[in-house]
Structures are given as C-alpha cells and as structure tokens.
Amino acid sequence: xxxxxxxxxxxxxxxxxxxxxxxxxxxxxxxxxxxxxxxxxxxxxxxxxxxxxxxxxxxxxxxxxxxxxxxxxxxxxxxxxxxxxxxxxxxxxxxxxxxxxxxxxxxxxxxxxxxxxxxxxxxxxxxxxxxxxxxxxxxxxxxxxxxxxxxxxxxxxxxxxxxxxxxxxxxxxxxxxxxxxxxxxxxxxxxxxxxxxxxxxxxxxxxxxxxxxxxxxxxxxxxxxxxxxxxxxxxxxxxxxxxxxxxxxxxxxxxxxxxxxxxxxxxxxxxxxxxxxxxxxxxxxxxxxxxxxxxxxxxxxxxxxxxxxxxxxxxxxxxxxxxxxxxxxxxxxxxxxxxxxxxxxxxxxxxxxxxxxxxxxxxxxxxxxxxxxxxxxxxxxxxxxxxxxxxxxxxxxxxxxxxxxxxxxxxxxxxxxxxxxxxxxxxxxxxxxxxxxxxxxxxxxxxxxxxxxxxxxxxxxxxxxxxxxxxxxxxxxxxxxxxxxxxxxxxxxxxxxxxxxxxxxxxxxxxxxxxxxxxxxxxxxxxxxxxxxxxxxxxxxxxxxxxxxxxxxxxxxxxxxxxxxxxxxxxxxxxxxxxxxxxxxxxxxxxxxxxxxxxxxxxxxxxxxxxxxxxxxxxxxxxxxxxxxxxxxxxxxxxxxxxxxxxxxxxxxxxxxxxxxxxxxxxxxxxxxxxxxxxxxxxxxxxxxxxxxxxxxxxxxxxxxxxx
Ligand code: NOJ
Numbered sequence: 020x021x022x023x024x025x026x027x028x029x030x031x032x033x034x035x036x037x038x039x040x041x042x043x044x045x046x047x048x049x050x051x052x053x054x055x056x057x058x059x060x061x062x063x064x065x066x067x068x069x070x071x072x073x074x075x076x077x078x079x080x081x082x083x084x085x086x087x088x089x090x091x092x093x094x095x096x097x098x099x100x101x102x103x104x105x106x107x108x109x110x111x112x113x114x115x116x117x118x119x120x121x122x123x124x125x126x127x128x129x130x131x132x133x134x135x136x137x138x139x140x141x142x143x144x145x146x147x148x149x150x151x152x153x154x155x156x157x158x159x160x161x162x163x164x165x166x167x168x169x170x171x172x173x174x175x176x177x178x179x180x181x182x183x184x185x186x187x188x189x190x191x192x193x194x195x196x197x198x199x200x201x202x203x204x205x206x207x208x209x210x211x212x213x214x215x216x217x218x219x220x221x222x223x224x225x226x227x228x229x230x231x232x233x234x235x236x237x238x239x240x241x242x243x244x245x246x247x248x249x250x251x252x253x254x255x256x257x258x259x260x261x262x263x264x265x266x267x268x269x270x271x272x273x274x275x276x277x278x279x280x281x282x283x284x285x286x287x288x289x290x291x292x293x294x295x296x297x298x299x300x301x302x303x304x305x306x307x308x309x310x311x312x313x314x315x316x317x318x319x320x321x322x323x324x325x326x327x328x329x330x331x332x333x334x335x336x337x338x339x340x341x342x343x344x345x346x347x348x349x350x351x352x353x354x355x356x357x358x359x360x361x362x363x364x365x366x367x368x369x370x371x372x373x374x375x376x377x378x379x380x381x382x383x384x385x386x387x388x389x390x391x392x393x394x395x396x397x398x399x400x401x402x403x404x405x406x407x408x409x410x411x412x413x414x415x416x417x418x419x420x421x422x423x424x425x426x427x428x429x430x431x432x433x434x435x436x437x438x439x440x441x442x443x444x445x446x447x448x449x450x451x452x453x454x455x456x457x458x459x460x461x462x463x464x465x466x467x468x469x470x471x472x473x474x475x476x477x478x479x480x481x482x483x484x485x486x487x488x489x490x491x492x493x494x495x496x497x498x499x500x501x502x503x504x505x506x507x508x509x510x511x512x513x514x515x516x517x518x519x520x521x522x523x524x525x526x527x528x529x530x531x532x533x534x535x536x537x538x539x540x541x542x543x544x545x546x547x548x549x550x551x552x553x554x555x556x557x558x559x560x561x562x563x564x565x566x567x568x569x570x571x572x573x574x575x576x577x578x579x580x581x582x583x584x585x586x587x588x589x590x591x592x593x594x595x596x597x598x599x600x601x602x603x604x605x606x607x608x609x610x611x612x613x614x615x616x617x618x619x620x621x622x623x624x625x626x627x628x629x630x631x632x633x634x635x636x637x638x639x640x641x642x643x644x645x646x647x648x649x650x651x652x653x654x655x656x657x658x659x660x661x662x663x664x665x666x667x668x669x670x671x672x673x674x675x676x677x678x679x680x681x682x683x684x685x686x687x688x689x690x691x692x693x694x695x696x697x698x699x700x701x702x703x704x705x706x707x708x709x710x711x712x713x714x715x716x717x718x719x720x721x722x723x724x725x726x727x
Pocket of ligand 1: 103
C-alpha cells in the first residue's frame with residue numbers, strides 16, 4: 020500500500036542529510052507558519068529573515084519575493100506557501116471558482132471531483148503556491164454549524180470517497196500538496212457551534228469521523244490540519260492519542276501535521292489548558308503537531324524549551340524531517356516547475372467547471388413544469404440571489420478572505436441565474452425585479468409581483484448570504500430570512516408557473532417551497548457557472564443528475580436530521596412536526612425515469628474474511644438519456660452496538676441511454692461490515708445484513724447477506 024507518493028526517490032535521504040546540518044534555530048523556524056495579517060510589518064520581515072518554514076494567504080509575486088529572501092538564508096530552505104483553495108483557487112480573483120464542496124458532493128462523481136482537484140492544483144501552482152488547505156473532511160450533521168458548506172455532506176462514506184478523489188487530484192501531478200482537515204470531529208461541536216467541544220468518544224470517532232481521514236491518508240495526502248476544538252473535553256491540539264498514536268502510528272501518516280489558526284495560543288486563551296505559551300508549545304509538539312499556524316511565539320518558546328531541556332529534541336527532528344520530506348518531494352529545492360499563469364481561469368478549466376456545476380445541481384421538485392416549454396414567452400426573474408455573484412460563490416473567495424473585500428469586482432467569467440436565464444432564453448422576454456434582500460426592513464415585493472403578472476413563468480432565486488455562514492456564523496434559525504417567504508407567497512398568488520431556485524450555503528427549511536412551488540432547484544453555491552447551469556436545467560438543455568448529500572429538516576430544531584442515525588423506540592418524531600424531513604439524503608430528480616430490477620448477490624453466505632458481488636440492473640425507462648447514481652446501503656440486522664438502519668457502502672454514477680439497461684456491480688467485502696466495539700476493536704459480527712440497492716434512501720431493492 021502506497022501511503023505517500025514520493026516522486027523524488029531520494030526525498031527521504033536528502034531530508035535526513037539537511038536535518039543533520041541544521042541548527043536548533045533553523046529547525047524551530049521550519050515548524051512555524053506565518054501570515055502577514057497577524058504580524059506588524061517589522062515582525063513579518065523578521066520572520067522572513069529567520070527563514071520560517073511556511074506562509075499562508077500570500078499570492079503570486081509576493082510569494083516570489085519571500086522565496087528570494089529565503090534563498091539568502093544560510094541553508095536556503097525554501098518556504099512552503101499554503102492557501103485556502105477549497106473550491107478552486109478562489110482567493111485569487113480571476114481564478115476558477117468551483118461550486119462549494121457541499122454543492123459538488125451532490126454530483127456523487129468521483130472522477131469529476133478528482134478533476135476539480137487537478138484543475139485547482141494547476142492554478143494554485145501556477146500562482147506560485149504549493150499547498151491547499153483542502154479537503155474538508157468534516158461530517159455535516161448539525162446544520163446550525165456555520166461551515167456545512169465546506170463539507171462533502173452528512174455521510175462518512177461519501178465524504179471519504181470524495182475526499183480521497185480530490186486528494187488524488189490535488190497531489191497526482193506533483194504541483195501541490197493537500198491538507199485533510201479539520202482533524203477531528205470538528206463539525207460535531209455541541210449545539211452546532213463553531214470551535215466548541217465535540218462530545219464524542221474514541222469509539223464514535225472511529226465509527227464516523229476517522230474513516231474519511233484514513234482514506235485521505237491512504238490516497239497520499241501530505242498534510243493534516245488539527246481542528247480548533249476538543250473531543251470529549253480534550254483539546255485536539257494537545258491530544259497525543261488522536262494525533263500521534265492514531266494518525267501517525269496507527270494509520271502510518273508520513274506527511275506533516277499543521278495546527279489550525281492560532282491553535283497553540285488557544286490552548287492558553289480559549290481552552291485554559293495551560294497558562295503560558297511555552298507550556299502550550301510543548302503540549303502541541305508532544306501531541307504530534309509538526310507546524311504551528313500563526314502563533315509566532317511558538318518559535319521562541321521552542322528554543323527556550325530546548326535550552327531548558329523541557330522537550331525531547333527527537334520530537335523536533337521528527338517534525339522537521341516530515342516537513343522537509345514534503346518540500347523535497349514537491350521539488351521546492353530544485354526550482355519547482357510551475358504551469359504558465361495563463362492556465363488560471365483558462366478555457367479548459369471553465370469547461371470542467373461548467374460540467375461540475377451541471378452535475379452538482381439537484382432538482383428537488385418538478386410537477387411537470389420543467390423543462391419550460393415554448394408556451395412560455397415571458398419569464399420573470401426575481402429574488403435576492405438572482406443576480407448576486409457573491410452569494411452564488413459562497414465562502415472562501417477573494418470577497419471574504421484573507422480580508423473582506425465587499426466591493427471587489429470578479430475578474431473571471433461568471434454567470435448569475437439572471438445572466439444564465441438571459442443567455443439560455445435569448446428568444447424570450449426576460450424581466451427582472453429583485454423583490455427583496457436577504458436581510459432588511461424594506462422590500463419591493465409589489466414590483467416583483469407586477470413583473471410576475473406580465474410573465475408566463477417566474478423564477479424566484481432565494482437562499483442565504485455569506486453573512487449567515489462561515490466561521491463565527493452559526494445559525495439557530497435556518498429558515499429563509501427577511502421577506503423571502505413573503506415574496507414566494509405573493510408570487511404564488513399570481514398563479515404563474517413558479518420555479519424556486521436556491522442559492523444557499525447549506526440546507527434551509529423549505530417545506531413551504533416544496534408545497535407551493537411548481538419546481539424547486541437546489542444549487543447551493545454553484546461557483547462561476549452555477550447560474551448558467553441552473554438556467555440550462557430549467558430549459559432542459561441537459562438532464563439533471565445531482566442528488567442531495569445532506570438532508571433538509573422541516574424545522575430548524577429538527578437538526579441533526581441525517582439519514583443514517585440510530586433507531587430510537589419512541590417514534591423519533593417531535594410532537595410539533597409532521598415527522599420526517601422535507602428532503603432526504605439521496606433525493607434528486609431527473610427528466611427521465613430509472614427502474615431497478617434483478618438485485619442479486621454472487622454469494623448470499625460469506626465468511627468473515629469473504630466477499631460478495633452485489634449486482635443490479637438499471638433501466639432508463641424514460642425518453643431522455645441520463646446519468647443515475649446507484650447507491651448500495653447496508654443494515655446490520657443484529658449487532659452488539661447500535662448501528663444505523665441504513666448506511667451507504669458504495670455508489671456509482673452511470674450514464675444510461677433512453678431505453679437501455681445497465682448492470683452495476685459492487686464488491687462488498689465482509690470487513691466493510693465491521694462495527695467498532697466499546698473496547699475499540701473492529702469486529703465483523705456474524706449474522707444477517709440487509710443489502711439495499713436503489714437511487715435514494717426510500718426506493719430500493721433488498722436482499723439478505725449472511726456472514727457465517
Ligand atoms: C482557519 C480555518 O479553520 C481553516 O479551515 C483554514 O484553513 C485556516 N484558518 C487558514 O485560513
């Protein structure tokens with residue numbers, strides 16, 4: 020098994036040789052990462068002269084200047100430059116902005132997402148940088164959490180598979196390294212509050228939160244970021260068990276661990292783990308952090324710990340060795356070759372981006388109104404997010420990071436929904452009235468209604484804004500804010516065909532839309548081409564295939580509402596709800612119809628080290644060619660610990676021509692059926708397992724597999 024793709028055969032030897040020639044000051048400097056916006060210009064200059072190991076949030080030619088300074092230091096060790104390129108290299112204005120991770124996860128398409136990684140790597144590298152702080156492998160279970168948009172959704176298997184794909188895409192050409200984050204269980208914080216304690220045990224971590232990281236490590240991920248928070252009251256930054264024993268020793272991770280922003284300082288200021296920064300530095304390094312992001316006193320503290328013999332220097336050597344190995348492997352010492360800057364936002368990348376947007380959009384409801392027919396001569400476009408590229412992009416773009424730039428003008432090509440409708444429906448009359456904002460005490464709903472009355476169909480684009488998502492921005496109320504619901508109600512009263520398009524960072528409570536609109540389309544944050552892809556879908560230019568990677572509750576307080584929860588025995592319904600979700604994981608319609616038949620297992624009885632092949636035939640019984648995601652779920656019927664009644668174990672997206680039938684086969688080995696026992700063993704318990712194969716969590720074929 021290849022854990023780490025050493026492209027330079029001698030990276031290990033060169034790292035070892037360099038390490039043997041380094042002073043303790045040079046080693047400590049390698050373990051520090053700094054950003055300009057946390058330091059005074061003088062200190063920033065000082066750390067550059069010291070030859071710190073890494074920088075973040077530096078772009079293009081600024082990186083060249085820093086590299087130049089590093090080349091004047093005694094050992095000329097090149098710094099490594101990190102950037103939050105989490106849906107494209109979006110902090111660089113003009114680079115490709117892909118749909119958010121949450122949006123792209125709805126594509127259920129491993130190859131597509133690998134391609135997203137490849138494109139991003141090329142653009143980041145062309146811009147002079149080396150390292151993306153991506154993928155986010157957190158599991159989005161509590162929808163109040165402000166960073167749901169950054170995840171691949173609610174399912175650990177899906178998060179792991181797509182995390183693996185994008186990691187491979189980032190790293191396979193040797194342009195950049197990836198960073199699996201936030202290690203671990205960050206999204207599970209109490210009350211969906213960002214950077215709080217996650218009340219989870221190691222058993223739970225192994226069952227739900229570790230598997231995606233394990234897959235990223237196996238895929239060759241070169242760095243891992245320690246989460247801000249704590250698990251079961253133990254701060255992650257000081258958690259030797261989680262970092263050193265599980266990640267490094269057990270999973271065999273050979274890359275390096277970087278803390279999240281100021282984690283070392285937080286051990287003092289937020290987590291009250293120790294009362295001084297040197298104590299925090301010692302705890303962080305001993306736990307297994309190899310690089311400190313942005314607690315710059317870490318450098319002086321390390322030196323003082325060494326001087327006073329308070330830390331084993333072998334731990335420092337291990338950390339520096341890991342960092343240098345990655346730098347050699349990336350070719351940083353050998354004048355790294357970079358693609359021409361022209362690749363940034365180039366035509367080929369745009370094509371892949373448009374494809375990604377199309378595959379990511381989910382058609383949630385269609386009572387037959389879509390695709391819009393020739394009878395629709397005038398279209399009214401309305402809603403606060405119809406023409407707001409910032410909302411469409413979502414978080415982590417040049418608008419928001421590293422500093423807010425509200426008035427930035429995008430330099431690359433982009434299409435809002437309004438743009439898209441105007442382009443796709445060139446031959447129709449398109450009128451636009453915003454109607455209302457996401458927030459605010461006033462509205463123009465009357466004008467929107469007037470426009471709607473002149474039209475045959477109304478496209479109303481609602482959702483949320485980046486002010487309601489991201490770090491520090493958890494929500495207790497995930498309903499449509501401001502006058503948005505009022506706008507939809509008034510538009511409904513016009514009796515026109517009403518299509519709701521959602522441009523939002525995460526699931527919202529949209530049962531009113533489901534009940535009152537003729538069609539509902541979820542785009543999440545669709546990137547540069549989200550608006551165009553939505554308009555094309557409305558026009559029927561392609562057949563939608565996206566499915567939800569996350570469930571939508573009826574009411575805010577129903578979160579968490581993920582599909583793969585354990586059973587209770589009192590009905591599981593809040594007395595003041597209808598019960599169930601508005602939309603579930605796996606929901607998503609198309610313009611054709613798929614029929615599943617002939618589910619069969621190559622063997623219905625296997626041993627604990629055996630496997631079976633699960634096959635199903637899928638027929639495209641409709642009139643249009645299309646792509647279907649076939650999902651395989653498992654239910655461990657009797658188990659010594661609770662297990663979900665349905666757990667995704669595999670999926671495959673396939674293209675089927677109208678009228679054709681295709682067979683999909685999944686290999687399922689017994690070890691994929693293992694549970695984690697209270698004593699932390701992975702055990703395959705003998706007995707029956709229901710195997711369910713279908714296109715979502717509600718309609719499937721079922722068979723029984725027995726493990727003997
Ligand atoms: C804090 C965020 O939690 C993390 O995701 C990000 O990569 C770093 N800051 C750097 O911006």
